C-alpha cells in the first residue's frame with residue numbers, strides 16, 4: 483500500500499477508536515477522563531470532551547455540559563471534580579474533600595473555565611438550531627455566574643487577572659512554574675494512600691513531597707469553613723497568576739460575549755468588555771522581556787515564576803499578546819521544536835528541569851497543542867500551527883489515545899483510552 487493509503491487508514495482507525503473510547507468512558511451523562519485513574523467528572527476535561535461528542539451525538543454533547551453544571555455551587559463556582567458516583571480507585575475522593583452537598587459532592591476548588599468555548603462550539607456546529615437555542619438560554623446564566631465568580635473570589639483586588647490557590651486548579655498539576663511557590667511548610671497530615679501509582683508508573687507522576695503539599699492545601703481550605711471562597715484567597719499559602727487559567731478565561735470571555743450578543747444582553751456585553759480590557763492590562767505584568775516569554779507569577783512574593791512552560795504560548799490563544807510579543811514567542815517555540823521530535827513539550831527542552839515523561843514537566847499534551855496551534859493561526863503563523871497539528875496527528879496515530887506523549891520518542895504515557903485526547907482527534911485532528 484502507498485504511504486498515503488496507510489495514512490488514510492490510520493486516520494480512519496483513530497476516528498473509530500476515538501468514538502469507541504468516548505462511549506466506553508461514558509458513565510451516563512458524563513464522561514470520565516480515563517477509567518480507574520480518573521473515575522469522576524472532571525471540569526475542563528468534560529468541557530473539551532463535549533466538543534468531541536458534538537461530532538457524532540449532539541444531544542449527548544449538551545448533556546455533558548449540563549451534567550457538569552449540575553455540580554455548580556450557589557456562589558457560581560464550578561468544581562474541578564464532581565463525584566456523581568462513588569469509586570475507590572482515585573485519591574483524594576469525596577470523603578477527603580468532605581464538601582457539604584452543594585448540590586452534588588465535589589471538590590472545593592475549580593479548574594480552567596473552558597465551558598463557554600464549548601457552548602459556542604456546540605452552538606455554531608449545531609444541526610438542530612432549536613435545541614441549541616434552548617440549551618444556550620439555559621446554560622448562559624450558569625456560565626456568566628461562573629465567570630463572575632472568578633473575578634469576585636479570585637481577583638478581589640481588581641488586578642485584571644485571577645488567582646489560582648492550588649496547582650490542581652491550573653490543570654498543570656506539577657508544572658515547574660509552581661516549584662518556588664510550593665515551598666511553604668508541609669502540615670502534619672492524616673495518613674493517606676495514593677491511588678494514582680496503582681495505574682501509572684511513579685516516574686510519570688508528581689513526587690510524594692508534591693502530594694504532601696497538595697494535601698496540605700486541601701486540609702487548610704477545608705478548615706476554612708469548608709472552602710469558603712471569601713476566605714481562601716486571603717489564607718492560602720499558594721496564590722499564583724496562572725497563564726493557563728487566565729488565557730482560557732480571556733478566550734472564554736470572548737466567547738461568552740459572542741453568546742451574550744446572540745441573546746441581545748447589552749448590559750452583560752458591557753460587563754464582559756470591562757473584564758477583557760482589565761485582562762489585557764493585567765497580562766502586561768506577566769511578560770518577561772529577557773526570555774521573550776510570558777511567565778506565571780507568584781502573587782505572594784510578586785515574582786515571575788522562573789519556568790519556561792508551554793502555557794507561555796497561550797496568550798496567543800487569548801489574543802492578548804502584541805505583534806512584537808508574538809514574534810518573540812514564536813522564535814522561542816521554533817527553538818523548542820528544534821530540540822524535540824514531537825511538539826509541543828510542556829517545558830523548554832533545554833531547561834535543566836525538563837523531564838520528557840513526567841506529567842506536566844516535559845510531555846506533550848494534545849489539548850495544549852490545540853490551544854497553541856489555534857492561537858498561532860489567529861496571529862498568522864500558519865506554518866507553525868500546521869507543524870503542531872501534524873505532530874499531534876503523528877503522535878495519536880502512532881501511540882494511540884494516551885494521556886500525554888514523550889516529545890523525544892513519541893511514545894504514549896500516563897493513562898490509556900483517554901477521553902480528551904479522543905475528543906481532540908474528533909473535533910480538531912480529523
Ligand code: 2M8
Nearest residue numbers: 515520524527562650652653654655
Ligand atoms: C490531572 O489532575 C488530577 C487532579 O485534578 C490528578 O492528577 O489527580 C491533570 O492533568 C488535570 O489537568 C486533568 O484535568 C485531570 C483529569 O484528566 O488529571
